[in-house]
Amino acid sequence: xxxxxxxxxxxxxxxxxxxxxxxxxxxxxxxxxxxxxxxxxxxxxxxxxxxxxxxxxxxxxxxxxxxxxxxxxxxxxxxxxxxxxxxxxxxxxxxxxxxxxxxxxxxxxxxxxxxxxxxxxxxxxxxxxxxxxxxxxxxxxxxxxxxxxxxxxxxxxxxxxxxxxxxxxxxxxxxxxxxxxxxxxxxxxxxxxxxxxxxxxxxxxxxxxxxxxxxxxxxxxx
Amino acid sequence: xxxxxxxxxxxxxxxxxxxxxxxxxxxxxxxxxxxxxxxxxxxxxxxxxxxxxxxxxxxxxxxxxxxxxxxxxxxxxxxxxxxxxxxxxxxxxxxxxxxxxxxxxxxxxxxxxxxxxxxxxxxxxxxxxxxxxxxxxxxxxxxxxxxxxxxxxxxxxxxxxxxxxxxxxxxxxxxxxxxxxxxxxxxxxxxxxxxxxxxxxxxxxxxxxxxxxxxxxxxxxxxxxxxxxxxxxxxxxxxxxxxxxxxxxxxxxxxxxxxxxxxxxxxxxxxxxxxxxxxxxxxxxxxxxxxxxxxxxxxxxxxxxxxxxxxxxxxxxxxxxxxxxxxxxxxxxxxxxxxxxxxxxxxxxxxxxxxxxx
Numbered sequence: 235x236x237x238x239x240x241x242x243x244x245x246x247x248x249x250x251x252x253x254x255x256x257x258x259x260x261x262x263x264x265x266x267x268x269x270x271x272x273x274x275x276x277x278x279x280x281x282x283x284x285x286x287x288x289x290x291x292x293x294x295x296x297x298x299x300x301x302x303x304x305x306x307x308x309x310x311x312x313x314x315x316x317x318x319x320x321x322x323x324x325x326x327x328x329x330x331x332x333x334x335x336x337x338x339x340x341x342x343x344x345x346x347x348x349x350x351x352x353x354x355x356x357x358x359x360x361x362x363x364x365x366x367x368x369x370x371x372x373x374x375x376x377x378x379x380x381x382x383x384x385x386x387x388x389x390x391x392x393x394x395x396x397x398x399x400x401x402x403x404x405x406x407x408x409x410x411x412x413x414x415x416x417x418x419x420x421x422x423x424x425x426x427x428x429x430x431x432x433x434x435x436x437x438x439x440x441x442x443x444x445x446x447x448x449x450x451x452x453x454x455x456x
Numbered sequence: 457x458x459x460x461x462x463x464x465x466x467x468x469x470x471x472x473x474x475x476x477x478x479x480x481x482x483x484x485x486x487x488x489x490x491x492x493x494x495x496x497x498x499x500x501x502x503x504x505x506x507x508x509x510x511x512x513x514x515x516x517x518x519x520x521x522x523x524x525x526x527x528x529x530x531x532x533x534x535x536x537x538x539x540x541x542x543x544x545x546x547x548x549x550x551x552x553x554x555x556x557x558x559x560x561x562x563x564x565x566x567x568x569x570x571x572x573x574x575x576x577x578x579x580x581x582x583x584x585x586x587x588x589x590x591x592x593x594x595x596x597x598x599x600x601x602x603x604x605x606x607x608x609x610x611x612x613x614x615x616x617x618x619x620x621x622x623x624x625x626x627x628x629x630x631x632x633x634x635x636x637x638x639x640x641x642x643x644x645x646x647x648x649x650x651x652x653x654x655x656x657x658x659x660x661x662x663x664x665x666x667x668x669x670x671x672x673x674x675x676x677x678x679x680x681x682x683x684x685x686x687x688x689x690x691x692x693x694x695x696x697x698x699x700x701x702x703x704x705x706x707x708x709x710x711x712x713x714x715x716x717x718x719x720x721x722x723x724x725x726x727x728x729x730x731x732x733x734x735x736x737x738x739x740x741x742x743x744x745x746x747x748x749x750x751x752x753x754x755x756x757x758x759x760x761x762x763x764x765x766x767x768x769x770x771x772x773x774x775x776x777x778x779x780x781x782x783x784x785x786x787x788x789x790x791x792x793x794x795x796x797x798x799x800x801x802x803x804x805x806x807x808x809x810x811x812x813x814x
Contacts, residue, residue: 291671295561296560296561296562297559297560297561298540298559298561298582300556300559303556303559303618304555304556306618306621306622307545307546307549307555307556307618308555310617310618310621311546311549311550311553311555311617312553312555316621316624316625317618317621317622317625318625319622319625319626322618322621322622322625322626323622323676323677323801325618325622326538326584326622326801326802327538327582327583327584328582328583328584328586328800328801328802328803328804329676329801329802330802331583331671331802331804332671332673332676332802332803332804335671335673335803336673339673340671340673341670341671341672341673341683342669342670342671343669343670343671344583344669344671344802344804345581345583345590345594345669346581346582346583347579347580347581347582348561348562348564348565348579348580348582349561349562349579352562352577352578352579352580353579355577355598355603356579356594356597356598358601358603359594359597359598359601359603360597362601363597376556381556385556418576418577418603418604420575420576448577448578
């Protein structure tokens with residue numbers, strides 16, 4: 235399996251969440267912060283490439299769409315009203331897959347999962363079947379920063395949208411890195427977080443050994 | 457070849473697969489009244505017993521498949537759900553007004569795996585109504601690739617108001633009953649249920665021979681017949697068989713106006729004048745969202761194990777714009793290929809193909 239492109243949008247939140255729409259080449263009506271963050275990362279990864287129609291899409295996120303879920307829960311449990319239809323729809327995880335597929339004119343598989351380490355082995359299976367895979371890991375912050383700190387601790391607040399374009403070897407095209415020695419085995423301590431993969435890809439280093447909670451692999455730049 | 461080695465089910469019909477199918481055949485359960493419509497409720501469930509009820513259905517599947525402790529340790533865990541931890545989160549919202557108590561999806565797999573003693577790969581798949589059908593397909597492909605040996609695929613959908621109010625906001629809920637493909641259908645009735653399916657290489661009478669997932673970008677809320685036809689066709693093609701080999705279609709059949717039209721058109725286009733019997737199961741347990749993939753599969757498999765194919769209920773008058781009538785009589789179990797359809801919001805569509813051979 236080879237990495238042919240990647241993106242790493244990582245924003246430290248100081249006073250308020252940034253407007254992600256300004257990052258987008260194609261804007262979506264009725265979209266929210268999570269959807270825009272997702273699309274921005276995917277656009278920066280794909281750039282002008284035309285992807286095969288059967289490219290699989292994987293989006294991984296531990297907490298999913300926090301702000302719109304909060305808004306809908308507030309409407310239901312505090313205001314005691316029905317949510318706005320498109321607010322409800324934006325809480326549904328498959329909607330993000332829809333917008334990515336529409337943006338890049340894809341018709342293949344679309345899967346939303348809970349973490350990078352859940353998504354990566356499934357992506358490997360698709361690549362072994364000869365398919366390309368667009369894999370993103372998206373983390374949204376709560377716009378009420380005090381609430382965010384209450385939920386997730388007092389540390390730095392970060393929003394991120396990090397993407398990989400994975401594929402079998404493409405003839406006449408130079409890859410960024412090769413994934414080797416993949417091993418699916420649980421470990422009591424994870425040495426690395428997925429963000430380190432993207433930092434490695436941005437760096438001058440040639441090799442990186444990823445050891446997560448449930449899998450390990452080696453990345454080798456060409 | 458990947459087989460279904462065992463299963464478990466907890467539904468509004470009963471708290472086991474065997475009793476659920478017995479009740480489906482003898483005394484179908486009526487949905488209860490809730491604000492905004494009706495709902496198929498599991499009796500005596502409590503929001504705070506979220507993990508316990510998942511553990512219970514997994515234990516049913518472990519017993520049914522006779523998994524040893526050693527095999528269980530090496531079995532991967534796939535949880536397919538649309539609502540994930542919302543039932544727990546909403547409990548706290550109601551009790552204390554704390555709206556975001558806990559939404560971390562990964563934690564569900566970790567807690568369940570630790571309770572059960574599973575040490576292999578874990579994933580939560582969340583793609584609306586196709587969550588657990590997609591989880592089955594992903595699990596099958598991972599076993600075939602050699603990355604995992606066996607998989608426990610769990611579909612979970614428990615009572616939560618976000619889903620109910622969300623569907624209500626789209627005016628998709630029926631005030632009366634769920635009547636798939638009927639001329640007078642007026643929407644869906646949601647339900648809660650959960651099930652677990654063990655996939656592996658030990659030969660049984662049920663083989664998961666094919667499965668296809670496709671995203672349709674025509675509309676975010678309504679499926680298009682061309683895409684649905686293509687999903688069914690590719691699932692059949694993946695098993696190197698033809699449409700003539702299909703002995704039954706388990707339709708997605710939500711009883712929403714657009715969904716039923718698109719699915720009926722797709723079936724008509726693909727099967728032309730040779731449409732096999734079409735079964736609708738949601739009138740028995742409601743639309744169980746992300747869990748309907750495994751729930752409806754288990755209902756069908758257990759029915760076959762009890763030597764029959766259920767009749768479709770809540771259908772009186774054919775909708776001429778659909779031109780499709782589900783099977784209205786109980787049938788004898790028959791060996792062959794069974795096609796199961798699951799379609800979801802965001803154009804996330806999948807079809808499964810099961811081979812039944814005694």
